[in-house]
Amino acid sequence: MTPHVPHILDEEQLFNMAELFKAFADSTRIKILYLLFTEEHCVGDIASDVGVSQSAISHQLKLLKQMKLVKSRREGKTIYYGLADDHVKTIINMAKEHLEE
Amino acid sequence: MTPHVPHILDEEQLFNMAELFKAFADSTRIKILYLLFTEEHCVGDIASDVGVSQSAISHQLKLLKQMKLVKSRREGKTIYYGLADDHVKTIINMAKEHLEE
DNA sequence: TTATCATATGAGCAGATGCTCAGATGATAA
Protein backbone atom coordinates (compact mmCIF):
# COMPACT_ATOMS: atom_id res chain seq x y z
CA MET A 1 0.00 0.00 0.00
CA THR A 2 1.62 3.20 -1.21
CA PRO A 3 1.24 6.42 0.76
CA HIS A 4 -1.03 7.92 -1.88
CA VAL A 5 -3.73 5.32 -2.39
CA PRO A 6 -6.96 7.15 -1.56
CA HIS A 7 -9.79 5.90 0.58
CA ILE A 8 -12.99 5.11 -1.24
CA LEU A 9 -15.08 8.24 -1.66
CA ASP A 10 -18.72 8.11 -2.63
CA GLU A 11 -20.61 10.43 -4.95
CA GLU A 12 -21.73 12.72 -2.12
CA GLN A 13 -18.26 13.14 -0.67
CA LEU A 14 -16.85 14.06 -4.06
CA PHE A 15 -19.70 16.54 -4.51
CA ASN A 16 -18.94 18.12 -1.14
CA MET A 17 -15.30 18.34 -2.04
CA ALA A 18 -16.14 20.21 -5.25
CA GLU A 19 -18.35 22.55 -3.20
CA LEU A 20 -15.48 23.24 -0.81
CA PHE A 21 -13.11 24.04 -3.66
CA LYS A 22 -15.69 26.42 -5.15
CA ALA A 23 -15.23 28.59 -2.09
CA PHE A 24 -11.56 29.03 -3.02
CA ALA A 25 -12.22 29.31 -6.75
CA ASP A 26 -12.76 33.04 -6.99
CA SER A 27 -10.27 35.90 -6.84
CA THR A 28 -12.35 37.98 -4.46
CA ARG A 29 -12.84 35.14 -2.00
CA ILE A 30 -9.19 34.09 -2.14
CA LYS A 31 -8.20 37.68 -1.41
CA ILE A 32 -10.56 37.78 1.55
CA LEU A 33 -9.23 34.51 2.96
CA TYR A 34 -5.65 35.53 2.42
CA LEU A 35 -6.28 38.86 4.11
CA LEU A 36 -7.62 37.01 7.14
CA PHE A 37 -4.57 34.70 7.27
CA THR A 38 -2.90 36.59 10.09
CA GLU A 39 -5.69 38.47 11.82
CA GLU A 40 -9.36 39.32 11.74
CA HIS A 41 -10.69 42.36 9.89
CA CYS A 42 -13.98 44.23 9.82
CA VAL A 43 -16.14 44.24 6.69
CA GLY A 44 -15.31 47.79 5.65
CA ASP A 45 -11.58 47.18 5.87
CA ILE A 46 -11.87 43.97 3.88
CA ALA A 47 -13.81 45.82 1.21
CA SER A 48 -11.19 48.56 0.83
CA ASP A 49 -8.24 46.16 1.01
CA VAL A 50 -9.71 43.75 -1.53
CA GLY A 51 -10.97 46.59 -3.67
CA VAL A 52 -14.60 45.70 -4.19
CA SER A 53 -17.81 47.17 -2.78
CA GLN A 54 -18.99 46.57 0.76
CA SER A 55 -22.08 44.86 -0.59
CA ALA A 56 -20.09 42.44 -2.72
CA ILE A 57 -17.84 41.60 0.22
CA SER A 58 -20.83 41.07 2.45
CA HIS A 59 -22.35 38.63 -0.04
CA GLN A 60 -19.07 36.71 -0.29
CA LEU A 61 -18.57 36.64 3.48
CA LYS A 62 -22.01 35.10 3.81
CA LEU A 63 -20.95 32.33 1.43
CA LEU A 64 -17.65 31.75 3.23
CA LYS A 65 -19.46 31.60 6.55
CA GLN A 66 -21.97 29.06 5.23
CA MET A 67 -18.99 26.97 4.15
CA LYS A 68 -17.61 27.34 7.70
CA LEU A 69 -14.39 28.87 6.41
CA VAL A 70 -14.76 32.14 8.32
CA LYS A 71 -16.36 33.12 11.60
CA SER A 72 -17.56 36.51 12.79
CA ARG A 73 -17.71 38.48 15.99
CA ARG A 74 -19.66 41.65 16.64
CA GLU A 75 -18.20 44.59 18.53
CA GLY A 76 -20.69 47.45 18.65
CA LYS A 77 -21.60 48.42 15.12
CA THR A 78 -18.60 46.64 13.71
CA ILE A 79 -18.39 42.98 12.76
CA TYR A 80 -15.00 41.30 12.64
CA TYR A 81 -14.33 38.30 10.43
CA GLY A 82 -11.54 35.77 10.87
CA LEU A 83 -10.64 32.33 9.56
CA ALA A 84 -12.70 29.56 11.11
CA ASP A 85 -9.80 27.15 11.45
CA ASP A 86 -6.32 26.29 10.21
CA HIS A 87 -7.47 24.06 7.35
CA VAL A 88 -8.01 27.13 5.23
CA LYS A 89 -4.35 28.01 5.67
CA THR A 90 -3.24 24.48 4.92
CA ILE A 91 -5.30 24.21 1.74
CA ILE A 92 -4.11 27.58 0.45
CA ASN A 93 -0.51 26.75 1.30
CA MET A 94 -0.74 23.48 -0.67
CA ALA A 95 -2.01 25.37 -3.70
CA LYS A 96 0.74 27.93 -3.31
CA GLU A 97 3.37 25.20 -3.31
CA HIS A 98 1.89 23.67 -6.44
CA LEU A 99 2.03 27.01 -8.25
CA GLU A 100 5.57 27.72 -7.14
CA GLU A 101 7.01 24.71 -8.94
CA MET B 1 7.09 34.55 13.44
CA THR B 2 4.38 31.92 13.78
CA PRO B 3 4.31 28.87 11.51
CA HIS B 4 1.23 30.15 9.70
CA VAL B 5 2.19 33.66 8.68
CA PRO B 6 1.90 33.68 4.89
CA HIS B 7 4.38 35.06 2.48
CA ILE B 8 3.33 38.17 0.64
CA LEU B 9 1.31 37.23 -2.43
CA ASP B 10 0.60 39.71 -5.19
CA GLU B 11 -2.58 40.14 -7.17
CA GLU B 12 -1.43 37.80 -9.95
CA GLN B 13 -0.47 34.98 -7.61
CA LEU B 14 -3.84 35.16 -5.87
CA PHE B 15 -5.54 35.13 -9.28
CA ASN B 16 -3.56 32.05 -10.31
CA MET B 17 -4.48 30.37 -7.07
CA ALA B 18 -8.16 30.97 -7.72
CA GLU B 19 -7.70 29.56 -11.23
CA LEU B 20 -6.09 26.44 -9.80
CA PHE B 21 -8.94 25.91 -7.36
CA LYS B 22 -11.45 26.32 -10.20
CA ALA B 23 -10.03 23.13 -11.68
CA PHE B 24 -11.10 21.26 -8.54
CA ALA B 25 -14.38 23.13 -8.16
CA ASP B 26 -16.61 20.90 -10.27
CA SER B 27 -18.03 17.46 -9.55
CA THR B 28 -17.12 16.04 -12.94
CA ARG B 29 -13.51 17.19 -12.75
CA ILE B 30 -13.10 16.01 -9.15
CA LYS B 31 -14.42 12.61 -10.18
CA ILE B 32 -11.95 12.47 -13.05
CA LEU B 33 -9.02 13.42 -10.82
CA TYR B 34 -10.06 11.01 -8.13
CA LEU B 35 -10.43 8.21 -10.68
CA LEU B 36 -6.86 8.87 -11.79
CA PHE B 37 -5.54 8.79 -8.22
CA THR B 38 -4.16 5.27 -8.47
CA GLU B 39 -3.70 4.66 -12.18
CA GLU B 40 -4.19 6.07 -15.65
CA HIS B 41 -7.35 5.50 -17.65
CA CYS B 42 -8.38 5.99 -21.26
CA VAL B 43 -11.01 8.58 -22.20
CA GLY B 44 -13.79 6.11 -22.85
CA ASP B 45 -13.34 4.41 -19.49
CA ILE B 46 -13.28 7.75 -17.69
CA ALA B 47 -16.52 8.70 -19.41
CA SER B 48 -18.34 5.53 -18.39
CA ASP B 49 -16.94 5.54 -14.84
CA VAL B 50 -17.75 9.19 -14.23
CA GLY B 51 -21.09 8.86 -15.99
CA VAL B 52 -21.02 11.72 -18.49
CA SER B 53 -20.59 11.76 -22.26
CA GLN B 54 -17.24 11.19 -23.92
CA SER B 55 -17.42 14.67 -25.39
CA ALA B 56 -17.96 16.30 -22.03
CA ILE B 57 -15.05 14.33 -20.55
CA SER B 58 -12.85 15.33 -23.44
CA HIS B 59 -13.62 19.01 -22.89
CA GLN B 60 -12.83 18.68 -19.19
CA LEU B 61 -9.63 16.74 -19.80
CA LYS B 62 -8.48 19.55 -22.06
CA LEU B 63 -9.02 22.00 -19.22
CA LEU B 64 -7.21 19.79 -16.70
CA LYS B 65 -4.33 19.37 -19.09
CA GLN B 66 -4.03 23.12 -19.64
CA MET B 67 -3.86 23.47 -15.85
CA LYS B 68 -1.08 20.84 -15.88
CA LEU B 69 -3.03 18.61 -13.51
CA VAL B 70 -3.15 15.63 -15.87
CA LYS B 71 -0.90 14.32 -18.61
CA SER B 72 -1.71 12.04 -21.53
CA ARG B 73 -0.04 9.29 -23.46
CA ARG B 74 -1.15 7.83 -26.76
CA GLU B 75 -1.14 4.10 -27.44
CA GLY B 76 -2.54 3.39 -30.88
CA LYS B 77 -6.04 4.83 -31.11
CA THR B 78 -6.33 5.05 -27.35
CA ILE B 79 -5.18 7.94 -25.20
CA TYR B 80 -4.42 7.33 -21.54
CA TYR B 81 -4.68 10.09 -18.97
CA GLY B 82 -2.99 10.16 -15.58
CA LEU B 83 -2.25 12.68 -12.85
CA ALA B 84 0.56 15.06 -13.76
CA ASP B 85 2.11 15.02 -10.29
CA ASP B 86 1.48 14.31 -6.62
CA HIS B 87 0.30 17.82 -5.77
CA VAL B 88 -3.14 16.91 -7.02
CA LYS B 89 -3.30 14.13 -4.48
CA THR B 90 -2.03 16.35 -1.71
CA ILE B 91 -4.54 19.12 -2.40
CA ILE B 92 -7.45 16.68 -2.58
CA ASN B 93 -6.33 14.93 0.59
CA MET B 94 -6.22 18.27 2.44
CA ALA B 95 -9.78 19.01 1.37
CA LYS B 96 -10.86 15.52 2.40
CA GLU B 97 -9.41 16.04 5.87
CA HIS B 98 -11.21 19.34 6.22
CA LEU B 99 -14.54 17.75 5.31
CA GLU B 100 -14.05 14.83 7.65
CA GLU B 101 -13.91 17.02 10.76
C1' DT C 1 -37.27 59.77 19.49
C1' DT C 2 -34.29 60.61 15.22
C1' DA C 3 -29.81 60.49 12.88
C1' DT C 4 -25.89 58.10 11.59
C1' DC C 5 -22.70 54.35 11.02
C1' DA C 6 -21.68 49.47 9.80
C1' DT C 7 -23.33 45.63 7.76
C1' DA C 8 -26.79 42.58 5.47
C1' DT C 9 -30.02 41.40 1.92
C1' DG C 10 -33.02 40.84 -2.37
C1' DA C 11 -33.61 41.72 -7.27
C1' DG C 12 -31.74 42.12 -11.57
C1' DC C 13 -28.32 41.64 -15.03
C1' DA C 14 -23.98 40.56 -17.68
C1' DG C 15 -20.57 37.27 -18.11
C1' DA C 16 -18.80 32.57 -17.12
C1' DT C 17 -19.51 27.66 -17.21
C1' DG C 18 -20.70 22.80 -18.43
C1' DC C 19 -23.34 20.29 -21.19
C1' DT C 20 -25.12 18.46 -25.94
C1' DC C 21 -24.84 17.89 -30.76
C1' DA C 22 -22.66 17.55 -35.06
C1' DG C 23 -18.74 17.06 -37.34
C1' DA C 24 -13.45 16.89 -37.59
C1' DT C 25 -9.11 14.55 -36.69
C1' DG C 26 -5.89 10.73 -36.14
C1' DA C 27 -4.60 5.91 -35.98
C1' DT C 28 -5.37 1.24 -37.32
C1' DA C 29 -7.23 -2.42 -40.27
C1' DA C 30 -9.20 -4.41 -44.48
Added chain:
DNA sequence: TTATCATCTGAGCATCTGCTCATATGATAA
Protein backbone atom coordinates in the same frame (compact mmCIF):
# COMPACT_ATOMS: atom_id res chain seq x y z
C1' DT D 1 -8.01 3.40 -50.85
C1' DT D 2 -12.13 3.09 -47.52
C1' DA D 3 -14.09 1.79 -43.03
C1' DT D 4 -14.00 1.89 -38.27
C1' DC D 5 -12.58 3.13 -33.68
C1' DA D 6 -11.13 6.54 -30.22
C1' DT D 7 -10.82 11.07 -29.28
C1' DC D 8 -11.16 16.07 -30.10
C1' DT D 9 -13.37 20.40 -31.19
C1' DG D 10 -16.57 24.41 -32.19
C1' DA D 11 -21.18 26.22 -31.74
C1' DG D 12 -25.21 26.81 -29.25
C1' DC D 13 -27.79 26.93 -25.12
C1' DA D 14 -29.43 26.65 -20.29
C1' DT D 15 -27.79 27.36 -15.86
C1' DC D 16 -24.79 29.40 -12.46
C1' DT D 17 -22.23 33.20 -10.53
C1' DG D 18 -20.60 37.65 -8.92
C1' DC D 19 -21.48 42.11 -9.29
C1' DT D 20 -24.42 46.59 -8.66
C1' DC D 21 -28.14 49.08 -6.87
C1' DA D 22 -31.51 50.13 -3.65
C1' DT D 23 -33.11 49.14 0.59
C1' DA D 24 -33.36 46.86 5.21
C1' DT D 25 -31.46 45.83 9.71
C1' DG D 26 -29.01 46.59 13.97
C1' DA D 27 -26.25 49.27 17.13
C1' DT D 28 -24.81 53.63 18.92
C1' DA D 29 -25.22 58.59 19.75
C1' DA D 30 -27.61 62.99 20.10
